[in-house]
Amino acid sequence: MLDLFFIIDLIPDILKGLMITLELSIISFIIGFVIAAIFMPARIFGGTLFASIVRSYIEVFRGTPLLVQLLLIYFGLPSLGIKFDPMTASILAFGLNSAAYQSEILRSSLKSIPESQFLSGESLGMSSLQIYRYIILPQAVRVAVPALVNELVTLIKESSIASIIGVVELTRRGEYLVATTFRALEVYIAVAIIYFVICFLVSQSTRLLERKFRIPGYERGGG
């Protein structure tokens, strides 16, 4: 039988893995964002060698399973003499993977800003750099916020894969508890509840962010 009280009792124990889950997902998210930002000029201007390298990178990371990428980095790279501890390998795999997705998010947000905004800046004598800094990027970031928050939520959920190579995050904590209590149903329900609550809170924060970054008058459409 399912024991609801037992689930509640389990939660504090599992929560010990929360910090690791958050560390994993947040650091990976930041690494992903930084790489995606470095990729951005290549994605905007294109046509260069750098641009084709970036494109291939994105195709490869989006076209292969995250688990395989993690296994390659953790078990594969040591054959080349490159060794990581489980945590570092996981952050690396998630960060590199997320970079591909975040790069796509940033690119589509940039593309959503009409060409006329650029023209307008040019007509006032602004340089391309100034136009990107003051006009295009501030608007693109606002467009990107919901998708970026969504990517963070995805990372939080995907970070459970790190349990496979022995990172003791939420899911791995659960596995330990199953081994000692033999109550797989209650334990994994408790684990699922924790993931759900965190992801729910993070995705709700989008609304706050959207309100903060909202362009006044935007909801009414153009004049």
Added chain:
Amino acid sequence: MSKVLIVKNLRAGYRGQEVIKDISFSVEKGEKVVIMGPSGSGKSTLLKCLVRLIEPWGGTIIIDGTNVMNHNVDIRKIRMKTGFVFQSYNLFPHMTVLRNITLPLRVVKKYSNKKAEEIAMSVLKIVGMEEYANRYPLQLSGGQQQRVSIARALAMEPVILFLDEPTSALDPELREEVLQTLRKIARRGKSMLVVTHELDFAEDVADHIILVDQGIIIEEGPPNEILYNPKNERTKRFLKSIMRRMKNSNS
């Protein structure tokens, strides 16, 4: 009088298709020149070519004594002293009206915040929008947005103001406020080159009207000649078609 703009044998186009075929004209200091013509005749392309927002194929453009087509000319310096008003206003939606005007003053002209704000408020007063300084563009009507964009162009103290169909995107009832604003600026002696279909405005304000069709100038002259006594058949047909359209939108 000196000429602020001289265009000679200008040619331009898109993807191998020639849109502007050998156009020449000039604008004197303080002169108001109106360009008219059927849609697709290349008027907007012509205007954008003058400050190389579209790269011309060939010809000569001289603005305030500088050859714009010269290879080593810094086009941003030219754009700093010309004002451009777009059909769709193109204000920056994430900035207040005030910031829309101060931004180019600060980053392009390197003015201090205080000086930029003083200039911004004075041009907003000219277009009657000073009370809206802290609003955001999308909170304003189309006519108000266009007046702000005119103020933004004026703030740069341009030697000439280029206006690309400034009222075409507006509902008929919002056009008059923008036209009044432009009349006011015209009276202040600003040199203007305006692409427009507004016949009344052209008649009151223009010193010279240029009719463009299929990439060439088909007729030009003072307003009373062009509007009341056109010689070219295509000019007559074009004028008839806008008058018909005006009648329809007024009834």
